[in-house]
Amino acid sequence: MAFYSEDDKAEDYLFKIVLIGDSAVGKSNLLARFARDEFYPNSKSTIGVEFQTQKMDINGKEIKAQIWDTAGQERFRAVTSAYYRGAVGALLVYDISRRQTFDSVGRWLNELHTHSDMNVVTILVGNKSDLKDAREVPTVEGKDLAEAQGLFFMETSALDSSNVAAAFQTVVKEIYNILSRKVILSQELNKPGAPELGNGKTVVLQGDGNQEGNAETKKGCCSS
Template identity: 55%
Template sequence: MGGRVDHEYSYLFKMVLIGDSGVGKSNILSRFTRNHFSLDSKSTIGVEFATKSCSYCLCSVCGILSVLECLMEGKTIKAQIWDTAGQERYRAITSAYYRGAVGALLVYDITKRQSFDNVHRWLRELRDHADSSIVIMMVGNKSDLTHLRAVSEDEGKALAEKEGLFFLETSAMEAVNVEEAFQTIITEVYGIVNRKALAAKEAAASAAPLPSQGKTINIDNTAGNTKRACCST
């Protein structure tokens, strides 16, 4: 599911940002990776990507990942995030980039009803091209523009629940819930990776041959100790 590397980072997780053009995917990416927001950001042409390495600590009690610097139990996870163009004419290009993705942010603009209505199409495309175990977070972006809202938060939650997705409303401009959205995906993917690794170990252990059963030999055999008479001349 995620690439394992032993030196600079423990895991490499590829994630994709999908959704209509203009919903704020590029600003979500730049806010998460560089803590930067631009009002003048241009539409993505084709595909761009950025990376961010995070140190996480897996709690031994609750199993939850937290963004902490742990010296002994820490895992450095490198998130490689691909920002796919939302324009229709680039869809044939971007579809190939779903391959190998373990997480996805499906973004719509809460001020644009059409971008929310198109979530079904993007979700269908994602499920057609990505791995069946991919973790999907549906994101209603631009939550700061409440006076222009065209999609209620309850509508977003209802659709996400129906489709079995995680859900958050975010504001890339005000840095609201952006970190939380990515952390939720990374936490879930990390859990899946660990569960698969544990299952593989258990399967290997159960498949190992048991020590062969020895055969008991009775050495106190009276028949074998019977003396034979010498031949007479």
């Protein structure tokens, strides 16, 4: 898992985050709501790949989240490898009013793990929570699946903004927390060339083998 810090501003970190999930689950509108506070009720399917960069402040550090959005249709799957390369966070989105999009979650997780680091911070997002009368996927099913897979979980509505910022912030904050723990551990072990926060260099983080512990942490901070 690699985290990039810009050389010209030592306090900046750039985290690549990908949006994945079936077509028409609302990925582009989630990004539009988060990045520009906009919503497009008649938005067309994304063609190819688009991305937005959003700044966030965490513990006094300026974090840039580069959020990538791609089409969920099968014919655009050729971009897969390049799309996932370097990603340290992911929002896996389904539509609470369309069960087939929830049934696809396992396939998307497999694809994410095939093309990226197994330690990518991932949140399962049940979007369109405003469609209460059309709900096909109960909240508890989303929570149970996320718990079983060691994912964060949240239900959102790009239409009314519910939990949209919180979903993105949850991922970014966890990435930063992992980076901070790794740096502190390296410094405590007095490793030669131990990375420091804000030193303007690429920091490469290896998995710590504590997947169960990480999953437990995630369960404790999930919300709907």
